[in-house]
Amino acid sequence: MEKGDVKKASSLMMTAVFAGFLIFFTLGFFVIPYQGVNFTEQRNYAPMPEISSDALLSGSYSKGLEQYLKDHLALRPELVTLCSELKTVFGRTVPDIVFRGKDGQFFLRNNTIDTELKKVAGEIRAFAEKQDVPVDMLIDPDAAAILTDKLPFAYVGDNEDEIADYFLKQAGGNLKVYYSKDRIAELRDSGMKTFYRTDQHWTTDCARGVLDWYLSESGQPPLTAEYTENETASFFGNLYSGSPGFFDETETLKYYVNPDGEYHVKELDTGLERDSLYDMTWDSGIRNRYNVFLGGHFINTHITSNAKGGKALLLGDSYLMALVPFLADCYSEIRVLDMRQFGERGKTVAELIGDFKPDRILFVNTVYQLSCGASGGIK
Numbered sequence: 001m002e003k004g005d006v007k008k009a010s011s012l013m014m015t016a017v018f019a020g021f022l023i024f025f026t027l028g029f030f031v032i033p034y035q036g037v038n039f040t041e042q043r044n045y046a047p048m049p050e051i052s053s054d055a056l057l058s059g060s061y062s063k064g065l066e067q068y069l070k071d072h073l074a075l076r077p078e079l080v081t082l083c084s085e086l087k088t089v090f091g092r093t094v095p096d097i098v099f100r101g102k103d104g105q106f107f108l109r110n111n112t113i114d115t116e117l118k119k120v121a122g123e124i125r126a127f128a129e130k131q132d133v134p135v136d137m138l139i140d141p142d143a144a145a146i147l148t149d150k151l152p153f154a155y156v157g158d159n160e161d162e163i164a165d166y167f168l169k170q171a172g173g174n175l176k177v178y179y180s181k182d183r184i185a186e187l188r189d190s191g192m193k194t195f196y197r198t199d200q201h202w203t204t205d206c207a208r209g210v211l212d213w214y215l216s217e218s219g220q221p222p223l224t225a226e227y228t229e230n231e232t233a234s235f236f237g238n239l240y241s242g243s244p245g246f247f248d249e250t251e252t253l254k255y256y257v258n259p260d261g262e263y264h265v266k267e268l269d270t271g272l273e274r275d276s277l278y279d280m281t282w283d284s285g286i287r288n289r290y291n292v293f294l295g296g297h298f299i300n301t302h303i304t305s306n307a308k309g310g311k312a313l314l315l316g317d318s319y320l321m322a323l324v325p326f327l328a329d330c331y332s333e334i335r336v337l338d339m340r341q342f343g344e345r346g347k348t349v350a351e352l353i354g355d356f357k358p359d360r361i362l363f364v365n366t367v368y369q370l371s372c373g374a375s376g377g378i379k
Contacts, residue, residue, distance in 0.1 A: 199237020
């Protein structure tokens, strides 16, 4: 075959491949039904935009149509997953903070902001000095500090022990600081699943194991309630959408119910009231199963129970949510505040809790949240 013929054949082949792709994706657009929900990327697909003169003139119709066409691309979930797998092979990560490690384990990067770290530590110490009740701080590591055998070679993160040590040095007076790393390592070595693979949170069993240790270390009575074990439907956690894989397995979330427990939960911001510590409407579709705890809403929540303990003020980040059902069986009355919301709300803790007088105050924070200042603004 002459050189010119080879070049011509190659050109025809490339044209045929290109045309094949156009035909395939065009037919796919009309043949594949609209799914509505994208489980791989954990979001709803964009709907077909409505045509109106305002939408056409403002450009919102063209933007909506573009997103609809992109979402309706044939084999979009498979193509997104393929792209993710290729990034993993070549060592690339989800931008900034998410890493995919061995066995499909996801990790968050700790990125310390020194000024924010010192600010949060100073505010907690100052807050504790003004209290006349015990103030405890439970600091919990992230998966990167525990599941070190699963870390990817490209993982970059600050030393969690150094961050925790900074807060341990703040202890004194009525402020006591507990770092749960060694306890969680013990639970891991016992064979317990301590962290979800596709979500940044600790498991319910891990949270319970740490709580038992904390109650013992702080000289409080042990948790004696007997629970029935339940599981949610299968899910992928909220880190999965950034780097999905073809062979990843779903996981389930355990939650425990005390059949003898009596509870009243009131969200003070919304006025919503219920008699359960769980909101099972989150156990469906692409929703984050971790939000079955209090419906994911603990910005400013008041809970009473038939427990025999006193009153407790709980402040922390989302790791606190898995502890609340157990703590509601330790104390007869608790107030729960999301520390990450203080800066936005413009109110102090004293203003938020009003005349609520706790017998004990407990902070529950991850190293990640503390290190980036997301738990600041207490005063």
